[in-house]
Amino acid sequence: MTAATTMTSRTTAEHELAELQREHGAPLFALMLRLSDGDRQRAEDLVQETFVRAWQHPEALRADDFDSVRPWLLTVGRRLAIDARRARQARPAEVGDAVLESARVAADHAERSVATLDVREAVKTLTPEHREVLVQVYFRGASVAEAAAALGIPPGTVKSRAYYALRALRRVLPGYAADLR
Numbered sequence: 001m002t003a004a005t006t007m008t009s010r011t012t013a014e015h016e017l018a019e020l021q022r023e024h025g026a027p028l029f030a031l032m033l034r035l036s037d038g039d040r041q042r043a044e045d046l047v048q049e050t051f052v053r054a055w056q057h058p059e060a061l062r063a064d065d066f067d068s069v070r071p072w073l074l075t076v077g078r079r080l081a082i083d084a085r086r087a088r089q090a091r092p093a094e095v096g097d098a099v100l101e102s103a104r105v106a107a108d109h110a111e112r113s114v115a116t117l118d119v120r121e122a123v124k125t126l127t128p129e130h131r132e133v134l135v136q137v138y139f140r141g142a143s144v145a146e147a148a149a150a151l152g153i154p155p156g157t158v159k160s161r162a163y164y165a166l167r168a169l170r171r172v173l174p175g176y177a178a179d180l181r
Helices: 003-035 040-056 070-090 097-102 109-124 128-139 144-151 155-172 174-180
Strands: none
Touching: 003 040, 003 070, 040 070, 109 128, 109 155, 109 174, 128 144, 128 155, 144 155, 155 174
């Protein structure tokens, strides 16, 4: 086989493929668009892959078993679409950057431990009366009335001591001010 024969057969195959695409490209694209749920990019990829398969198997296109190659192209395209859909379903969905940026970030246990130590140290700086009220109301979850009964002081005193204790903690823990409201 000479170079001229190879060049002639290549250009003939290219012309046949171009003719095939002109004749059957639109119906094939319409089917691929429907099978890819309206995703034009995916449909174009499937059409391109179908014509690549046609180019790789010219013997199938010249078979005398059928009058037109369109059924063969549509069948190959449909099978490629089915395979692509199965492949997408087999792997997890892709996540865009926008989803990652808006995702909640769970606090690291180390950060929580550091915050706990900071709060403990800050609570130690309070007067014993303020500390007792905070322990009752915020750490044990007692109501104002329950804390007043447990400490033997009026409910108004519990409220005022809690207010001043939190204010003192805000000064000692400036980075946690939003958490102490």
